[in-house]
Amino acid sequence: MRSATPAALLLMAAPGCAVIEGLTPAETAPDPAPDAADRARAEALYREGLRALNPPRGGTRDPDRAARLIAEAAHLGHPEAQMLLAASHLYRPDGSRDPEAAIPWLERAAMQGHVEAQYQLARLIEAGEGTAREPAWAAMWFRRAAERGSPAAQFALALMQIAGAGTPRDEAEALARLRLAERGGVAAARRYRAALERRVDAAAAEAAWTRVQRERARGPVPAVDRPLVRFAQSTLAAAGYDPGPVDGHDGPRTRAALAAFARAEGIAGAAPYGPAMIGRLRARAR
Incomplete structure (x- = not known):
């Protein structure tokens, strides 16, 4: 396998583990973990996958089994497993990469608060790799x-x-x-x-x-957070609306600007930060 870059190692390696080779992510988008039982199962699958990849002394590596276990853990919502699947598209042994296939896995891990996933996702979006440049x-x-x-x-x-x-x-x-x-x-x-x-x-x-x-966040990304509000505010301001200061605070002026934008876009009544509204704001910001 070719020498991995530092970014590749961040994405592809777990503590004390070798880089996964030949991991093939499933074609369908992963589903979030529905309950605590599935989260526990995902963790067990992930750890077993790492053991199959890097067995105790005297054991035999089984990359195919490791790939299956880690893929299953990712579908159950395990963020580290999702990162490994993203990495299998971004850092392939033959030097090729498929950012478009990696982005859904990065998004799932990023929404769970995985910092490296958030950073890597931002880099791809900024560069327009595998997605529109935004x-x-x-x-x-x-x-x-x-x-x-x-x-x-x-x-x-x-x-x-x-x-x-x-x-x-x-x-x-x-x-x-x-x-x-x-x-x-x-x-x-x-x-x-x-x-x-x-x-x-x-x-x-x-x-x-x-x-x-003072800007500190932990854990999964909430439905509405400061970065999302700032994105909406800056986009609204650039489009000629008056959301007030671009400060991440979701106040009355921001809500009024969102409502005015929704009316102008023909989506009056859309949730202020729902998919329809954010989709239109993203389109306007491009």
């Missing part, structure tokens, strides 16, 4: 990963904020994110941070630093 939607996913502690996502989002690509231009907030990225080991953040410090007002920088440090 900078604003990518920024939302980078923000979700950043709120869950990803230094790489902080760095990616900061660069988008500096350029005003997919998100409003905000150098003060970008500076705060670059500081967090640098603290988290992203070496490239240092150069950008030093450049911004020379031109961002100190008071604005301090306010942004305080605000960004």
